[in-house]
Amino acid sequence: MKHLLQTLKIGINENIYVKDPESSDLGKRIIENGIVMIHEMGFESFTFKKLGDRIGSNESSIYRYFENKHKLLLYLTSWYWGWLEYQLVFATNGISDPGTKLETGIAIITKSIEEDSSFSHINEVLLNKIVINEYSKSYLTKEVDKENKEGYFAIYKRLVHRIRDMIREVDGTYSYPSSLASTVIEGALHQNFLSEHFASMTDCNETVETTQYFTNLVFNSLNKT
Amino acid sequence: MKHLLQTLKIGINENIYVKDPESSDLGKRIIENGIVMIHEMGFESFTFKKLGDRIGSNESSIYRYFENKHKLLLYLTSWYWGWLEYQLVFATNGISDPGTKLETGIAIITKSIEEDSSFSHINEVLLNKIVINEYSKSYLTKEVDKENKEGYFAIYKRLVHRIRDMIREVDGTYSYPSSLASTVIEGALHQNFLSEHFASMTDCNETVETTQYFTNLVFNSLNKT
DNA sequence: CAAATATAACAGTATTACTATCGATATATA
DNA sequence: TATATATCGATAGTAATACTGTTATATTTG
Numbered sequence: 001m002k003h004l005l006q007t008l009k010i011g012i013n014e015n016i017y018v019k020d021p022e023s024s025d026l027g028k029r030i031i032e033n034g035i036v037m038i039h040e041m042g043f044e045s046f047t048f049k050k051l052g053d054r055i056g057s058n059e060s061s062i063y064r065y066f067e068n069k070h071k072l073l074l075y076l077t078s079w080y081w082g083w084l085e086y087q088l089v090f091a092t093n094g095i096s097d098p099g100t101k102l103e104t105g106i107a108i109i110t111k112s113i114e115e116d117s118s119f120s121h122i123n124e125v126l127l128n129k130i131v132i133n134e135y136s137k138s139y140l141t142k143e144v145d146k147e148n149k150e151g152y153f154a155i156y157k158r159l160v161h162r163i164r165d166m167i168r169e170v171d172g173t174y175s176y177p178s179s180l181a182s183t184v185i186e187g188a189l190h191q192n193f194l195s196e197h198f199a200s201m202t203d204c205n206e207t208v209e210t211t212q213y214f215t216n217l218v219f220n221s222l223n224k225t
Numbered sequence: 226m227k228h229l230l231q232t233l234k235i236g237i238n239e240n241i242y243v244k245d246p247e248s249s250d251l252g253k254r255i256i257e258n259g260i261v262m263i264h265e266m267g268f269e270s271f272t273f274k275k276l277g278d279r280i281g282s283n284e285s286s287i288y289r290y291f292e293n294k295h296k297l298l299l300y301l302t303s304w305y306w307g308w309l310e311y312q313l314v315f316a317t318n319g320i321s322d323p324g325t326k327l328e329t330g331i332a333i334i335t336k337s338i339e340e341d342s343s344f345s346h347i348n349e350v351l352l353n354k355i356v357i358n359e360y361s362k363s364y365l366t367k368e369v370d371k372e373n374k375e376g377y378f379a380i381y382k383r384l385v386h387r388i389r390d391m392i393r394e395v396d397g398t399y400s401y402p403s404s405l406a407s408t409v410i411e412g413a414l415h416q417n418f419l420s421e422h423f424a425s426m427t428d429c430n431e432t433v434e435t436t437q438y439f440t441n442l443v444f445n446s447l448n449k450t
Numbered sequence: 451c452a453a454a455t456a457t458a459a460c461a462g463t464a465t466t467a468c469t470a471t472c473g474a475t476a477t478a479t480a
Numbered sequence: 481t482a483t484a485t486a487t488c489g490a491t492a493g494t495a496a497t498a499c500t501g502t503t504a505t506a507t508t509t510g
Binding site: 041042044045133134136137139140141142144145148153157160161175176177178179180181182183186187190191193194197198200201202203204212213216217220221 | 266402406426427428
């Protein structure tokens with residue numbers, strides 16, 4: 001699994017970047033250190049100038065890879081969702097029982113990432129935290145519809161659809177499979193955020209509880225055959 | 226009800242503003258037009274300079290009411306949650322059956338706002354849309370913990386706690402009342418956003434469906450006595 | 451009427467978010 | 481080997497943002 005993910009390249013919409021950051025050493029340093037800096041200082045304070053200083057490169061060189069920091073965020077979060085999608089597909093691939101499959105899927109989606117694969121320049125632990133703290137900002141913009149048409153959110157949508165389909169396989173009569181799928185994926189990020197900053201609004205404070213909460217939520221809504 | 230809400234002043238943490246915008250005509254124009262402009266151009270593009278131009282006033286005068294636009298957003302969203310809290314309390318006040326009470330509460334929380342009270346300078350329809358599009362940005366910051374300690378999110382938390390308590394009254398044995406309450410409140414905003422911009426990830430496209438989805442979700446999780 | 455307060459107008463600063471140009475170096479190709 | 485091409489760093493420049501500070505005037509209040 002680790003080796004598979006090591007060699008695997010996640011296909012990200014080519015319009016998100018100007019030049020593929022995977023195609024050069026500088027590109028990889030932009031990604032690697034971009035992740036660290038966004039995690040450290042938050043997306044608002046992060047600038048390409050600061051990143052340039054950190055990697056001993058120039059602001060204008062970074063603009064040759066990404067039009068702006070919003071596009072970099074889209075790239076990073078797309079990578080994350082693509083990576084999660086692979087985990088989901090591999091983990092649920094051989095499972096024939098729909099209930100077990102969905103249960104496994106929910107576990108993948110709701111667990112917090114605790115170890116870095118340490119094979120690539122991408123630190124998945126930090127990236128998971130970036131997704132928790134910043135993902136919403138990538139679509140809560142006036143340009144959503146245009147960017148959605150361009151396919152910038154395709155991977156995320158595909159992931160939601162995969163969970164939706166797993167839900168349907170368990171109970172084809174359930175009326176809200178799409179909403180339930182999106183609620184679990186977005187809700188998992190939210191519960192993780194709450195457990196870190198607003199403990200009184202959640203009952204989750206470790207992976208186990210988050211997974212249990214959502215598993216319970218989903219299966220109570222479905223009629224198992 | 227309308228008259229009550231007309232005279233009622235929503236108590237907002239005094240550290241959110243420099244000078245109470247309710248205390249002057251200029252303050253009210255800042256709120257009224259701030260809502261319209263944030264709705265029109267989105268929070269990122271909105272600036273105090275533009276607002277000053279619109280209301281025929283000066284940038285620096287607006288700074289006498291709010292330190293920055295982030296504080297203005299905190300003010301507006303606090304007002305919104307306070308306003309919703311009143312609706313919740315009034316609507317559920319006389320109800321003795323815990324199930325009916327919770328059902329009514331969920332309806333209040335999940336419905337989209339369709340008419341403006343048109344009594345005050347605050348347009349609740351637009352404010353509801355602002356909350357859907359911008360609320361997350363008010364807490365997904367590096368300053369959350371500090372601002373939370375200052376009490377800037379107190380009204381929102383109180384609302385979540387009220388729903389949590391209603392859940393507990395229906396089923397005291399349920400393990401995740403806080404998480405379920407926060408999932409419904411945040412999830413309702415999210416499903417509203419999806420129905421507008423990402424229809425394939427939701428089954429909700431009007432108030433009725435959103436309310437039904439969450440009602441179904443909650444009551445399937447609880448054991449009614 | 452005097453004093454206090456509120457606001458408008460203006461000036462100024464550091465930073466952000468870019469765009470454009472130029473030159474050095476490395477690499478590919480002919 | 482010569483030449484074209486791509487890559488990147490350095491520098492300069494611009495418009496806008498996010499403020500802060502000062503002063504003059506208008507308005508309220510005592």
